Amino acid sequence: MNNIHQQTFSVTLADRAAMKQQTPAVLWFTGLSGAGKSTIANLVEQQLLAMGRHTYLLDGDNVRRGLCADLGFSDADRVENIRRVAEVAALMTDAGLIVLAAFISPFKAEREAARQSIGADRFFEIYVDAPLAVAERRDVKGLYAKARRGEIRHFTGIDSPYEAPEAPALVIKTEHETPERSAARVVELLLGDAGDGW
Ligand code: ADP
Numbered sequence: 001m002n003n004i005h006q007q008t009f010s011v012t013l014a015d016r017a018a019m020k021q022q023t024p025a026v027l028w029f030t031g032l033s034g035a036g037k038s039t040i041a042n043l044v045e046q047q048l049l050a051m052g053r054h055t056y057l058l059d060g061d062n063v064r065r066g067l068c069a070d071l072g073f074s075d076a077d078r079v080e081n082i083r084r085v086a087e088v089a090a091l092m093t094d095a096g097l098i099v100l101a102a103f104i105s106p107f108k109a110e111r112e113a114a115r116q117s118i119g120a121d122r123f124f125e126i127y128v129d130a131p132l133a134v135a136e137r138r139d140v141k142g143l144y145a146k147a148r149r150g151e152i153r154h155f156t157g158i159d160s161p162y163e164a165p166e167a168p169a170l171v172i173k174t175e176h177e178t179p180e181r182s183a184a185r186v187v188e189l190l191l192g193d194a195g196d197g198w
Contacts (some may be wrong), residue, residue: 016096020054025190026091026118030111030165031104031128033143034135034161036174037102037180040128045100045182048190055070056092057100058085073154079110086114093122106162127168128188132157134175 017024027044029037033197038059048055064071068084071077082105089099105111115123135157136144152161170189172182 005040011198013094013096020096022053022096022098022100023122024096025091025100025122025125026093026101026114026123027126027186027190028089028105028111028114029100029126029128030105030168032130032132032135032162033155034138034140035102035130036172036179037104037128039179040172040174040182040186041100041102043179044186047187048098053098053101054096055098056104058089058092060103063103073160075107075154075160082110082114084106086110086117087115090118092194093118104156104162106160108163108165111165124170124189125165125168126142126170126172126189127165128172128182129164130174133151171179 005019013024018069027041029041031037038061041057041059045055045057063085064081064186067088068081071081082103085101085103089101111125115125120164130138139145144154144158146152147158156162170185172185174182
């Protein structure tokens, strides 16, 4: 890092945000596999698009096919996975976008690091909270069954920990609320807080 100096350029975040007429932000969805992160993020992005917002959805499964294809599920690899995603989300908000990030992101410290690199005022932590039993019953991808059979190691909730957020901006209990209602609450949170008046 010693010989690397930060360049300053003439076009700023404020310019890019103004052109898009929006306040850039990151909606960070965390929770167990199968909790409902992707389902809700997908609905939120559709609603924001319909409102003329400029968005991008970063999803765990997709990122692991490209940007993080070299990483596995050890603690160290999970940390690196979230570090890269947070940096990408930070760049995308700098570009003026509203970013939806749907990642299990099981460790508090990595979510905190994401908040720091993105900027606390732009980072909304959304805890998609489904009890393990509910997520496991859904078993959308059949992964819990595999983990229980020992075919997958280090599976969050089974043999790898999940550290729940202590003070998230929003908690969504997906066993008690429809995805549509949850998505509406996320949009309310964003627009209420962003205060950009349109
Ligand atoms: P994740 O991204 O957290 O791994 P997914 O969104 O891929 O989870 O899967 C969640 C599954 O749970 C989907 O099949 C979805 O249809 C189902 N589901 C049932 N009820 C809800 C709810 N209230 N909110 C979100 N998803 C729900």
